[in-house]
Amino acid sequence: METNNNQNNTQEPIKVSIVGASGYTGGELLRLLLMHPKVKVMQATSERNAKKLIKTVHPNLRHLRPIKFTSINDLVACDLLFLCLPHKTTMEKISQLKQLAPKIIDLSGDFRLKTKEDYQKWYEHEHTNPELLNQFVYGIPELHKEDMKNANYISSAGCNATCTILGLYPLIKAGVIDLKLPIIAESKCGSSEGGNKFSLASHHPERTGCVRSYKPTRHRHTAEMLQELSIPIDNPNNAPEDNGAEQKPNIHFSATSIQMIRGILTTSHVFLKPELNLTELDIWKIYRSTYKDQPFIRFVNDRSGIYRMPEPKILTATNFCDIGFQKDPQSNRLVVISAIDNLMKGAAGQAVQGMNIMMNFEETLGLEFPGLHPI
Numbered sequence: 001m002e003t004n005n006n007q008n009n010t011q012e013p014i015k016v017s018i019v020g021a022s023g024y025t026g027g028e029l030l031r032l033l034l035m036h037p038k039v040k041v042m043q044a045t046s047e048r049n050a051k052k053l054i055k056t057v058h059p060n061l062r063h064l065r066p067i068k069f070t071s072i073n074d075l076v077a078c079d080l081l082f083l084c085l086p087h088k089t090t091m092e093k094i095s096q097l098k099q100l101a102p103k104i105i106d107l108s109g110d111f112r113l114k115t116k117e118d119y120q121k122w123y124e125h126e127h128t129n130p131e132l133l134n135q136f137v138y139g140i141p142e143l144h145k146e147d148m149k150n151a152n153y154i155s156s157a158g159c160n161a162t163c164t165i166l167g168l169y170p171l172i173k174a175g176v177i178d179l180k181l182p183i184i185a186e187s188k189c190g191s192s193e194g195g196n197k198f199s200l201a202s203h204h205p206e207r208t209g210c211v212r213s214y215k216p217t218r219h220r221h222t223a224e225m226l227q228e229l230s231i232p233i234d235n236p237n238n239a240p241e242d243n244g245a246e247q248k249p250n251i252h253f254s255a256t257s258i259q260m261i262r263g264i265l266t267t268s269h270v271f272l273k274p275e276l277n278l279t280e281l282d283i284w285k286i287y288r289s290t291y292k293d294q295p296f297i298r299f300v301n302d303r304s305g306i307y308r309m310p311e312p313k314i315l316t317a318t319n320f321c322d323i324g325f326q327k328d329p330q331s332n333r334l335v336v337i338s339a340i341d342n343l344m345k346g347a348a349g350q351a352v353q354g355m356n357i358m359m360n361f362e363e364t365l366g367l368e369f370p371g372l373h374p375i
């Protein structure tokens, strides 16, 4: 576990507010931040529930400090703002919100992509604040921790993107995947990914028991995967001349809704470079060396029992990403399995991890919950 020698040990808690706190990610942030020893939650916004107590929307928080929702128009200055608004709404309001806090962590998709062209291509409308895109650090700490330490703005990563990227990153960084061949990834997703707005698709008779292919192609999180995994080879075991080569992985992603409230299980199929003759042990070494200082990555490599591969069920309410894999003995195909809780490592948990890094707190503070079993 990484330790930070320069930790912020001031006694005064930082003042944070949550914009869009009546939604699922906002509720999860309230749960984490109301218990966080170095944070004081000042305001939580909801237009539909303004003046109501947060427990009316988030009944699990009944015993905690009785904060009332306020309107976004009544926000006052604070140290750090968490934004849990729908994409497009965030960029419409960012100029106003920026005036209220020196630090922002945005959970929407509006500031994750680095160019306005990519945003237009994947979100199918124009970005109205493109000059801010390069001011946000992409919020997967396992990839960008150093940049996050000095950041004022973090754009927390998409949930499916987080799960897929964390599974693939060590292999691409090490340069062991044959990138002439496509990488195929598929996520099975819980219903809370869609937020708390009702629709016919979320109506109980329509959603319950479904195995619904809701985005076979063109899922927006694909753009984040392409952006974050287009990285040069950086492998300490390579000769220096083999490092630094640019790579552009050809990632194809699909998403399927299944009977689950929280959780994502991503199955990624990659083909290893045949000339490297890698064994499973070689691959474990790559994963372990890449993530050796990352407190929220766990490897699942059991030879027996029923939990031999990552499973989102036992990650419920935790900030872990569990990763496992199996190499096909008949070919160079490697099947990587990664799992997270979409509202935690895929949203609020990762945002709090980002805050801890940004504010120089212990990275794991307020996120130590190990999960439940059985559940």
Ligand SMILES: NC(=O)c1ccc[n+]([C@@H]2O[C@H](COP(=O)([O-])OP(=O)(O)OC[C@H]3O[C@@H](n4cnc5c(N)ncnc54)[C@H](OP(=O)(O)O)[C@@H]3O)[C@@H](O)[C@H]2O)c1
Pocket: 019, 020, 021, 022, 023, 024, 025, 026, 045, 046, 047, 048, 049, 072, 084, 085, 086, 087, 089, 107, 108, 109, 157, 158, 159, 192, 193, 194, 195, 196, 197, 342, 343, 346, 347
């Ligand atoms: N759900 C996930 O698994 C997940 C994971 C990662 C990232 N995200 C992203 O995080 C953001 C929030 O997601 P969510 O699932 O929490 O959504 P949600 O449950 O639908 O909540 C949306 C929140 O935004 C507020 N809001 C909506 N339109 C607004 C407006 N025009 N002005 C002011 N407030 C407005 C809502 O407040 P009212 O009470 O006033 O309606 C509500 O508090 C989205 O951008 C989403 O893509 C979601």
